[in-house]
Amino acid sequence: MSDIGLYARRLGDDALILGQRLCEWCSNAPVLEEDLALANTALDYLGRARLLLSYAGSFDGKSEDELAYLRGEREFENLLLMELPNGDFAFSMARQYLLDVYEGGFFAALAQSSDEQLAAIAGKAAKEVAYHLRRSAEWLRRLGLGTDESNARTQAALDELWGYTAELFEMDALEERLAAAGVAVDRRALEADWRAQVTRAITEAGLQVPETAWSVRGGREGVHTEYLGHLLSELQYLQRAHPGLSW
Amino acid sequence: MVAHDVIELVPQARVDMRRRRSSSPCADLFDVLDAVRDPEIPVLSIWDLGILQDVRRDADAVVVTITPTYSGCPAMQQIESDIIDALHQAGETQVLVERQLAPAWSSDWMDADARRRLREYGIAPLYDLRCPQCGSDEVERVSEFGSTACKALYRCLACREPFDQFKRI
Numbered sequence: 001m002s003d004i005g006l007y008a009r010r011l012g013d014d015a016l017i018l019g020q021r022l023c024e025w026c027s028n029a030p031v032l033e034e035d036l037a038l039a040n041t042a043l044d045y046l047g048r049a050r051l052l053l054s055y056a057g058s059f060d061g062k063s064e065d066e067l068a069y070l071r072g073e074r075e076f077e078n079l080l081l082m083e084l085p086n087g088d089f090a091f092s093m094a095r096q097y098l099l100d101v102y103e104g105g106f107f108a109a110l111a112q113s114s115d116e117q118l119a120a121i122a123g124k125a126a127k128e129v130a131y132h133l134r135r136s137a138e139w140l141r142r143l144g145l146g147t148d149e150s151n152a153r154t155q156a157a158l159d160e161l162w163g164y165t166a167e168l169f170e171m172d173a174l175e176e177r178l179a180a181a182g183v184a185v186d187r188r189a190l191e192a193d194w195r196a197q198v199t200r201a202i203t204e205a206g207l208q209v210p211e212t213a214w215s216v217r218g219g220r221e222g223v224h225t226e227y228l229g230h231l232l233s234e235l236q237y238l239q240r241a242h243p244g245l246s247w
Numbered sequence: 248m249v250a251h252d253v254i255e256l257v258p259q260a261r262v263d264m265r266r267r268r269s270s271s272p273c274a275d276l277f278d279v280l281d282a283v284r285d286p287e288i289p290v291l292s293i294w295d296l297g298i299l300q301d302v303r304r305d306a307d308a309v310v311v312t313i314t315p316t317y318s319g320c321p322a323m324q325q326i327e328s329d330i331i332d333a334l335h336q337a338g339e340t341q342v343l344v345e346r347q348l349a350p351a352w353s354s355d356w357m358d359a360d361a362r363r364r365l366r367e368y369g370i371a372p373l374y375d376l377r378c379p380q381c382g383s384d385e386v387e388r389v390s391e392f393g394s395t396a397c398k399a400l401y402r403c404l405a406c407r408e409p410f411d412q413f414k415r416i
């Protein structure tokens with residue numbers, strides 16, 4: 001597959017895997033409004049995944065469904081943050097906040113890509129990220145400044161998530177090549193703004209920026225946490241058990 | 248609150264859409280497609296919503312260009328098949344629907360008349376957040392996410408009724 005196809009595919013993986021995670025909240029959120037919000041956010045991710053995986057598939061004649069349902073764990077190249085289990089509400093909201101800030105910068109930059117289709121998809125995604133971020137930023141604040149319990153849980157979530165954020169800003173050879181050609185986003189360039197914005201919000205929410213001494217990577221190389229396989233077994237069950245099944 | 252005039256600025260993309268329609272050799276097909284409604288908001292057609300971009304003939308086929316609203320909106324699939332049905336019924340045998348992503352869809356493409364119909368239907372349009380039931384502007388947002396991707400949930404503090412807002416994006 002071409003470089004651009006591979007790039008679109010990994011971005012599609014990011015959206016698909018987090019979308020699937022967020023779907024797990026459906027009927028499990030603490031209140032009805034949040035249930036709707038989480039399901040709606042999941043739908044945005046799913047829609048984004050479909051656009052990106054269809055585009056990726058167009059380079060070698062594969063359908064979006066083949067890419068979503070018939071690849072094994074090691075063939076997925078999503079960032080690890082996307083596949084982590086939802087945890088409690090604080091964990092899901094803290095992850096969403098960290099990612100929404102990242103995606104705000106990422107899609108604004110990708111909207112300038114020299115690849116027209118990627119730029120168009122990013123232009124749509126950027127609009128959706130804007131309202132995702134309004135909500136997750138509000139929740140970070142509410143949970144941080146809420147009760148001792150909500151503060152402690154949100155802090156614990158940030159502490160656990162922090163080591164996975166380094167991967168957001170690391171480039172591999174594929175992305176370096178594409179960034180040099182004006183196609184891909186240089187993610188290293190997003191880090192300073194991300195850190196400044198996230199630090200301000202965490203501090204204002206009465207929380208501490210974690211000082212984590214570890215970080216983990218591997219997603220972009222297809223090396224995952226133990227959680228992805230379990231997620232895929234649920235996501236892919238129907239197509240694996242009944243190949244070619246359609247509505 | 249002081250009464251003020253609202254200046255309606257029309258986005259360039261909407262102006263272009265209107266121009267394509269008024270100068271189109273397929274004006275009759277645009278008219279046919281006015282019957283295609285949003286399945287969730289039947290008072291609005293796909294033209295009202297700014298989803299319908301263009302209709303043209305390409306050899307024996309009719310090609311319809313649409314801009315999807317939200318990436319994950321499940322209504323888009325229904326709308327595509329409604330477009331094909333409507334044109335089949337109008338005697339067109341070969342219909343193709345093309346999706347155009349850029350410029351990204353904006354709720355600002357909705358005309359003033361469509362916003363009025365939305366309000367009458369009970370949904371507050373975009374920045375006009377008065378309660379559709381009693382008209383009060385004492386309202387609060389309950390959630391940025393309503394019953395569908397395009398709506399947010401509000402509550403009127405005067406009459407206590409909940410209502411949807413068609414989001415601005």
Ligand SMILES: [Zn+2]
Nearest residue numbers: 378381403406
């Ligand atoms: Zn009212």
